[in-house]
Amino acid sequence: MDSARVREMVFHSVAGLAGVTPASITEETNLESLGLDSSDAVVLAMEVEELTGLEIEVDLFLRCATVAEAATEIMAIASRAAVGTPVRG
Numbered sequence: 001m002d003s004a005r006v007r008e009m010v011f012h013s014v015a016g017l018a019g020v021t022p023a024s025i026t027e028e029t030n031l032e033s034l035g036l037d038s039s040d041a042v043v044l045a046m047e048v049e050e051l052t053g054l055e056i057e058v059d060l061f062l063r064c065a066t067v068a069e070a071a072t073e074i075m076a077i078a079s080r081a082a083v084g085t086p087v088r089g
Helices: 003-018 038-052 059-063 067-082
Strands: none
Touching: 003 038, 003 067, 038 059, 038 067, 059 067
16 A cells, blocks of 8 residues: 555545545645544544554544644554554554
8 A cells, every 4th residue: 555545545535524625635734624523533543444454543633733644644554564563553
């Protein structure tokens, strides 16, 4: 799974949940600016888990300042999973 694909999945998931177009999500977009909250973070984590097969902790979306930062963290989780390092995100 490459970083561009992970980024695209995260941006699309966030956009769908926020009711905006993926093109409106930028590197600097944060979840709060889209009106998303902790309940939405649960939905995002579940959706990304389903799309990637990775275990994603809900707080990943709460602690990341931007959507791009969340995508970067998810890519790091994917990389650790690929080399057999214990994964929790």
